[in-house]
Each structure stands twice: as structure tokens, then as C-alpha cells.
Amino acid sequence: MESVSDRQQPHHSLSKTLAATVGSMFAAFAIGIAMAAALPLRSDQRLLIGSYSVLPLWVATACCAFLAPSGRRAWLMMCAAAALAALIAFSALAFGANSWGGGA
């Protein structure tokens, strides 16, 4: 059983570091694309927010991954974020009203 002091340890591992550097990058790109596809704004505004937020999002998701209790949890968080964002982006592109020439 995990003790309290164990839970307070950072538990750095290669798996968690990879999730925070590589996994977070995929999650950030997926979220950025989802924002560009799905936000209810004009096309240039969506593209602006989506494309310019990718790199700050990479850093933010990396911080979240580092805070995860284990490498497996970090990968789960990154995969879940990427999958959810991809689903939103796909739905918006396939069924949404947003287009790349017009308004919101």
C-alpha cells in the first residue's frame, strides 16, 4: 500500500518525462487544431487562437503531465486530452457550420 510520504514524492520516471515532452506535444497540437476548427468565431480569429496557442499549450500540458502521480497516468492524461480534442476537431470539420472563408 502507498504511504503518505510516498504520495508526496515527485516520482520522476522516463515514462513520465516522455509523456511530458512528447505526449504533451501531441495533446497541444490536437487542442490547438480543435480550437481552430470549433471555436464560434470568425475564421481568421479561430486560426489565430488555434495556431498561436499550440506552443504555450505544449508547456501547459507538459506541466500537467509532470504533476501526474505516475508515468502511466501522465500518458493517460495526454492521450485523453488528445483524443477528446481530436473528436471535437473532427466533429466541427465534418458536421459544424464553421468554414474557412466566412464568419462564425
Next chain:
Amino acid sequence: MKFKPRSFQIFWDVHAWAGVVSALLLYVTFFAAPFALFYRELNQWADPSGSQSSAGPSAALQPLFEQLVREAHVIGKDRVAFMPREAGLEAYWSQGDREAQFRLSAETGRLEPLRSELGSFLYQLHYLGPIPNGIYVAGVAAVALLLTLVTGVLMHLKDLVRQWFQFRPERVTRTWSSDLHKVLGVFGLPYQLFYAWSGAVICLSGATVEPTFRAALFGGDARAELAARGQHATIEPTGQRSSALPNLDALVVRARGALPGLTPNWIGIEHVGDENSLIRVDGQLPGIAFGSAQVWLRASDGRVVWTLNPRNATALQRFEAWFFGLHYARFGGYGIRLLYALLAWATCAVIVSGNLIWLERRDPRRAQLGNRILERLTVGWCAGLVLATAGLFFVNRLLPAGLPQRATLEKLVFGLVWLLAALCPWLWRARRNVAGWQLIAAGALFGLVPVFELLAHPAAISSRIDRGVALVLVLFALSVGRVGACLLRAAPTPAERLSDEIEQIGEAQ
């Protein structure tokens, strides 16, 4: 706001590791940043004929273009561009990775090849251009800086105001380096955050974000993506030669007609001589902050095919004008650029003190091989870069004006001095003294440049740019020399060291 001990420890570790891994690369980018801001002035200062050839911005372009067609055989090149500026007119042609730069000589009225690339070389160093794929390495380092800054802020949210002002230079290395790191880090935080973000975007976006968005959102259609971004689509050359050369001066007049008030500062010919060739005129519109404007014209018939007018630009276009305008300091004149320069060098101090904190906190006796290597690398790399830059400036004034391959020789001297300086900490044990002496030597070399100039070419120092560069070099020499002298000062006494240790134990409890 205070985090749980576990979260604090994680942010601390991420801050330390991301910082130490990217520190040496970031040091180069920030050290070279001020030179990049003034690279045109430095190119003019460094060019043996440049100092006296400040031909104003209003030269006729057509004879110069025809000169390049005749002598530099620019037909078929990817691009020829002219940059009329206050400091004089510059031009270049590019073909793939190859490029040649020219400057308009007031004496001959002709474009002369640049005989020194001091300014351009230091500009390239800013984005690690001299190493293969260096721009991507610089981009990844910028992302690491962003991560370091965010975790640093999260760690110190609870006492950010105190860290702003607390500096105790009389204490032991561990204390004063930590104070210096936090004071300059907090003061420069907005600057560092913005440059980490914009630097990462500039270096990485074109290779990562744009292709991914193009594939995901536009099905790989580059034209649709450019249209959404509000940019002109790139053109493909047909390979068929156009029957006549475009008249550049007439086309610039037409561009001004399309956007009244436009002050051109960049005139480019894309795919020179091709029947699909386009002329691009970039400039500023008055009365608009970051009012970058563009007019594209067809070279064959002079028809305006596209304009970027900041008065009716989209949100994305305006954001990008501000974003890149702030990064490249396209506002506020010399005052802002000098402020940026100070902030960049202060960031260098943050980076070096960060490595020092790592060493003093984790391994004050340098018992581990990795930390011994880190210490030697930090000293040789950082102080060595200052010395190498001083050597570059000095050798620029020392080499004969007419020497062939002058620009290559300057870069060779720079590389050689940096290599030798980087080796010094591996040969001498007193690393702090090595850094101190290297900085003093760098200060002496920087200081000697204006003296040498005054003795060898007293007439040259009459130009505004020469006087400005001489003044900045003297100030830089004094500052670098002073830092070197501080490093050579005696270490704290055992009593001071003990007092600091007791205080730090108290703080930790």
C-alpha cells in the same frame, strides 16, 4: 498562492532540468540578440568601405538591378531584394541556401559586395544559424525556456515581490547567484516570456504548426491555408524567360499609388526573369502602430495582384504585425532597441546564475563528474563567447580592407577564439579566475577597437554610426571588464560563509 510540497518539488525539478539542459544554447541566442537588433548598422560599420558610403534611401533601383543582372547574373535566381534604409541601401540575391549581399557605395554609385558580414553573422548566431538546422534547435530551446519561466513563476508566486528586490552581493556564491537569478528574472519576466513564445513560434511554427494545421484543417491545400491567413500565395516559376526586365522604380511608384502613404523598406523580385515573376514591395503606413503593408505586382505587366493594408487587416494579420513587430523591435527607434539589448544581456546573467545555482546547491564541492563538466562548459562557453565576439570586432579592424575572403577569415577567428577559450577551464583549476580573465581580455579587446579606429582611420569616426558603435563598444568594454574584475575578487571569508550557511538553514526550516 502556495503549492503542496510535492507540486513545488516537481516544478523545482522541471525548472532546474529544463534550465540546465537549454542554458548554453539560450545563452548564445540572448547574447547575440542585441547584435541582431543592430545588424544593419554593424554591417555598415564593419564593411571597410561602408562607413563612408551612407547613401540615403532614395537611390534609383533600376540601374542597380541592371548592374546585378549584368555582373551577378541574377536572372533565374529565387529572389533579388533591395532594402532602402536610413543607414544606406543594401541588396542581396538568394538561390536555395546560397546568398550574396551588397551595399550601395556613395563613392561609386554602384552596389559593392559586402566585405565583412560581422552584423549578419551575429544575427545568424542569434538563431543558431551557423550550425545545421540550428533554427530548430533554437526553437526547442525557446520552448524549454518557456517551460522554465512558467515553472519558475509557479514556484515563486508566493513571494514574487520579495524576489524582485532582494540582492545580497556580499554573500557566498550560492546566495548572491540565487538573488541575481531571481531579481533579474523577475524584472525581465515579461520580456523573457514574450521572447520565449515569439522565438519558439518564429523558429518552429513554419516546420511544425503550419504543416500540421494545413493537413488537419485544409486537407493539405496550401493556397486555402494562405488565403485563411491573409497571405499571398506563393508562385511557381514556369521556367520560361520573360522578354523584358521589370522597371523597378516605376513599379514602386505604382505600389505607392495602390497604398497611399506607403514608405517602402524592402523591394523584392521573386523568380527573377521568369514569366511568372512577381514584385513585392513591403513598407510602413504612417499613423498606424506596426503598420506593415505589402503590395504584390506582376513583373510582366505591372498589375497589382494583392495588397496587405493594415487599415483593413484581419485580426490575424494585425496580431502578427504586433507579434513580429515587437520581436524585431520595429517601433520606438534606438531607445527601445537599447532597452531590449540591456534586457537580453540581463537574461544572459539569469541563465549563467541559474547554472551556478544548480552547481552550488547540488554539488558545491563538484564531486560528480557531470557537474564538473557543466562548470567547465558554462565558464568556457559563456565567457568564451564574449571573448570570441570581442575578437571578431577586433580582427575586423585589424584585417586589411582589400583582403580576399575577409568575411570568412573573421568568422574563422571568432570560432578559433571561442574554441580556445572553451578549452581553458579544462586546463586551469580556478574556473572563476578563468572566466574573470577571459572577460577582462574581452573588455580590453572591445575597448581597443575604438582606440585603434581613432588612430588608424580618424576620418571614419566622423560618421554617426561609427560614433555610436564606438560609444557602445567603450561602455560594453567597461561593463565586461568590471564583471571580470568582480569575478577575480577574493572569495568570501570563512566567517561570512558560515553566517550564510546558518541563515540558509534557518530559511529552509
